[in-house]
Amino acid sequence: MFQLAPNHQDDIVRTAKIRFTFDGESFLAHEGETLAAALMRAKLLHIRDAPGDESPRGVFCCMGLCQECVVQVDGKTIESCRLSVSPDLHVTSLRRQLDT
Amino acid sequence: MITDTDIAVIGAGPAGCNAALLAAEYDFSVVMLDEQVSPGGQVWRAKSPAILSAPETPESVAGESVRNAISQSNVTHLGGVRVWHIERSEDAFVIHYENAGVSISLSCRCLVIATGARETIQPIPGWTLPGVVGMAGATSIFKQDLIPIGSKMVVSGTGPLVFFVAAEQQRLGGEVAAIVTSNTLLDWIKALPAMLLRPGLLFRGLRWITAMYVNRIPIYWGHTVTRVEGESSVSRVEFKKISKDWTPQGQPRFIECDCVSLGSGLISAFESFQLAGISLEHNSDLGGWIPKQEQDGRTNVGGCFICGDGAGIRGSLAAETHGKLAGLSAVAFLGAKINHSIVKLRREYTRAASFGEAMSKLSIPRPGLTKLTTAKTVVCRCEGITRAEIEDEMNLGAQSTISVKSGVRAGMGPCGGKFCQTAITDLIAKTKSCPVSQIAPPTARPPLRPISVNTLAGDFDYSDLPISKPSPL
Amino acid sequence: MGCASALQMAEGGMKSIVLDQGDLGQGASGVNAGTLSLQIKRVKLMPYAIRGHQEWESMGDAVGFRKTGGYTLAFTDHEAELLHERMSLKAEAGAPIEFVSNSALREAEPNLADQVVAASYCAEDGYANSSLTGQFYRARLKQQGVQYREGFKLLGVEAGNDGYVIRSANTTVSARKLLFSAGAWLKSLTALMGVELPVQARVNTVSVTERLPMLTRSVIGHATGLLTMKQKANGTLLIGGGWQGRGTPEQGRGQVDTDSLRSNLALARHALPAAENARILRSWTGFEAHVPDFYPLAGKLPGYEDVFVLGCVRGGYTIGPYIGKLMGDYILERTTELPLFNPGRSFPEVVV
Structure with missing residues (x-):
């Protein structure tokens, strides 16, 4: 049947879910998806605080340019929109005050 | 100078892929470098490895087709690498790129820059809140990760992209609270003659809009979001009607939502051109500052060619043929005898460009929009x-x-x-x-993306450092 | 330097106008690493550098001045020898430089490399924010009622009725006296007056990281002078040391040379290993002019009584505001506090 605006949500097959941690808290993500997407699914939008005014920031340009979604993994700074979630991924945020 | 490759292509979108494919047909060695793991660029961005199968879309089909073509060609594709500097000498270019934390250089006789566009977003109060994403950015998440953004999105911006973002958000199971677009229906009617050049796209657009009406999703024509509100993420937006020059006016109204997608057109990602030594010029119809260019992607820097949206915003269809033309210019520069019909390609390009330019015209912000920035x-x-x-x-x-x-x-x-x-x-x-x-943009400076000290310094033993004699006492 | 001279002339009651091909303070003074270190100044220029430090200190916050103290490090025995020899001479010339023990260094700067063999310290050292040079002098000129024109591309200079007529594409300026203080662009300007000066330009590389947690509080240098490094109050780490890029002033801005950049950053990482994961945001080059004897040009242009030249000051950022003042005094026909450097002197043959 012709659908004007199909909903494909249920027709997408994804890899199995794995665990990763973000500031010590455990989350589920499909292996191989971007950290940006995994955090969006977890409704965790506040990824970082800006230096200076310390205002909350999150994924913005989604293509590795704006540097708003950067996190740290093993001491290295990386954009969450360019980082694939893999098993044993432990992410440290650049938030000043961690949400309690 | 003996170079690593004959031709290097920076960018693997529609322009870069087509330039690389055509140049490879002439038996030159071609290396194509791109920030994404798979070819496709922003418009044909590939699905993440987390997606095992998914329904096709026009973008995924076009993307798969070009990815297959690249993998079956002699083009060497370097994916997931980031070019950070371009050095030029008399008869060659040296590209420096990062691959998995290591900086590598690649020399070439001929350089094709197809770095595409990025979006421009007029700053508004609250646009730094988590939950605010660019419109092009949203499409990138949609294409790569196939998830909706937030649970209730307001899309506000210019040009055709607002409808694509809203349609994709819904297709992937998200909700759209409203579409707020600076354009009026009259703007679109004026663009009809150009759109008739691409009836398929016109039909697709009409279907999106009809679906919005059927699903009772409000479309506010001739309006713009003026403010984003929320504490640590988006809770609602304020929007207003705008005048003919897009100055916000009238009473503020509000829409509850948890995410907002904003965009006011695209601009050339011109920094690579600057590093390669190409001068910029301003053309407001093509997105502002663009590289100075001659026919078929030639530039004032010998051996350096440009194509695609980076050369001026004309859309992906134009980028494909522009890429082919630039690829031919490159092989001609290296002395090949051209056996493709340049005249035919130019005709195709002109046709695609006029459609793209009409879409750009709808997207380019008008002066009043700058008043959004309080x-x-x-x-x-x-x-x-x-x-x-x-x-x-x-x-x-x-x-x-x-x-x-x-x-x-x-x-x-x-x-x-x-x-x-x-x-x-x-x-x-x-x-x-x-x-x-x-008002010229500032000088471009390397690295083109932030790169760590470890990557740039590499493996260096202290005794290897070329310490010169100390400065005079 | 030109701005400092103009301000001094204004103070002495002489009207002047400052002309710049680009924006004020965007030549070498706006793009260098901002290091104010007596440890990297030439022995003979030390009195000028010490007074230069005082000038910067008096400008204070408006130029981002910080007196942090500075360490110069030696990583090998050879470098330690070099450090002792050079710093002793500089200390004799009046710089308050002392040698410090490894434990004192470690206490003050725990993140520095373990491999330090010897280190010297100067409490007078620090930095200013070179990006603010233009903003500072623009405000000072306005305040003193000195006119300035930015984006003034000089096309020619002709003799006028009472002095000179300076021509750009769309305007002319008349003046009784001229001062050329255009840094690396001096050579082409004085050539317009028929004088060939043996000015050469070094193309110094500078890089900056994103904001980092505080790793170091002092200005860090290397015995050879090939490293300057300081972390600004906002957390960014600025790395220089005179590693050479490519290009000439006549071609516009220089280009970053990746081999130089690699060595510069490797040396920085060697001194401060904790910076290894810091991301570099920008690297750029600035032209530093010099003549074969590496002493300033400051005085009358040879063959002219009313044309002056000021530049090629080794350590020009530090000394600039002071020697600019001296130049102003000289043009005002006052006695200068310290002697200037005759541009008409004979230079040694250039050895390439």
Whole structure:
């Protein structure tokens, strides 16, 4: 049947879910998806605080340019929109005050 | 100089892929470098490895087709690498790129730059809140990760992209609270003749809009979101009607939502062109500052060719043929006898470009939109610099993008001015009462993306350092 | 330097106008690493450098001045010898430089490399924010009522009725006296007056990282002078040391040379290993002019009584505001506090 605006949500097959941690808290993500997407699914939008005014920031340009979604993994700074979630991924945020 | 490859192509979108494929047909060695793991660029961005199967879309089909073509060709595709510097010498270019934390150089006789576009977003109060994403950015998440953004999205912006973002959000199971678009229905009717050049796309667009009406999703034509509200993420937006020149006016109204997608057109990602030594010129119809260019992607730098949206915003269809033409220019430069019909390609390009330029015209912000940026609005997101701070600096005498950057650090943060320079240029032009075309962007400086000290320094033993004799006492 | 001279002339009652091809303070003075270190100044220029430090200190916050103290490090025995020899001479010339023990260094700067063999310290050292040079002088000129024109591309200079007529594409300026203080662009300007000066330009590389947690509080240098490094109050780490890029002033801005950049950053990482994961946001080059004897040009242009030249000051950022003042005094026909450097002197043959 012709659908004007199909909903494909249920027709997408994804890899199995794995665990990763973000500031010590455990989350589920499909292996191989971007950290940006995994955090969006977890409704965790506040990824970082800006230096200076310390205002909350999150994924913005989604293509590795704006540097708003950067996190740290093993001491290295990386954009969450360019980082694939893999098993044993432990992410440290650049938030000043961690949400309690 | 003996080079690593004959031709290097930077960017694997529609332009870069087509340039590389055509050049490879002439038996030259071609290396194509791209920031994404798989070819496709922003418009044909590949699905993440987390997606095992998914329904096709026109973008995924076109993307798969070009990815297959690249993998079956002799083009060497370097995916997931980031070019950070371009050095030029008499008869060659050296490209420096990062691959998995290591900096590698690649020399080439001929360089094709197809770095595409990035979006421009007029700064508004609250645009730094988590939950605000660019419109092109949203499509990138949709294409790569196939998830909706937030649970209830407001899409606000210019041009055709608003409808694509809204349609994709719904297709992937998200909700759209409203579409707020600066364009009026009349703007679209005026663009009809150009759209009839691409009836397929016209039909697709009409289907999206009809679906919105059927699903009772409000479309506010001739409106714009003027403010985003929320504590640590988006809770609602304020929007207003806009005048003919897009000045917001009238009573504010509000829409509850948890995410907002904003966009006011695309601009050339021109920094690579600057590093390669190509001068820029201003063309407001093609997105502002673009590289100076001649026919078929030739430039004032011998051996360096450009194509796609980076050369001026004309859309992906034009980018494909522009890429082919630039690829042919490159092989001709290297001495090949051309056996493709350039005349036919040029005709195809002109046709595609006129459609793309009509779409650009709908997307290019009109002057009134700059009034969205209030005095207290953060303009430079990285450094948290407001419009008032930038204006104070201009009142102290700063008259150029370089002096504003030096004085208040606007554009000195990690993004390198990619998301504030357009707004800053507008502010300077307004203060000086001169056209934007007289306010040149700052000098581009490497690295093109932030790169770590370890990557740039590499494996260096202290005894290997070329320590020269000390300076005179 | 030109701005400092103009301000001094204004103080002495002489009217002047400052002309710049680009924006004020965007030549070498706006793009260098901002290091104010007596440890990297030439022995003979030490009195000028000490007074230069005082000038910067008086400008204070408006130029981002910080007196942090500075360490110069030696990583090998050879470098330690070099450090002792050079710093002793500089200390004799009046710089308050002392040698410090490894434990004192470690206490003050725990993140520095373990491999330090010897180190010297100067409490007078620090930095200013070179990006603010233009903003500072623009405000000072306005305040003193000195006119300035930015974006003034000089096309020619002709003799006028009473002095000179300076021509750009769309305007002319008349003046009785001229001062050329255009840094690396001096050579082409004085050539317009028929004088060939043996000015050469070094193309110095500078890089800056994103904001980092505080790793170091002092200005850090290397015995050979090939490293300057300081972390600004905002957390960014600025790395220089005179590693050479490519290009000439006549071609516009220089280009970053990746081999130089690699060595510069490797040396920085060697000194401060904790910076290894810091991301570099920008690298750039600035032209530093010099003549074969590496002493300033400061005085009358040979063959002219009313044309002056000021530049090629080794350590020009530090000394600039002071020697600019001296130049202003000289043009005002006052006695200068310290002697200037005759541009008409004979130079040694240039050895390439």
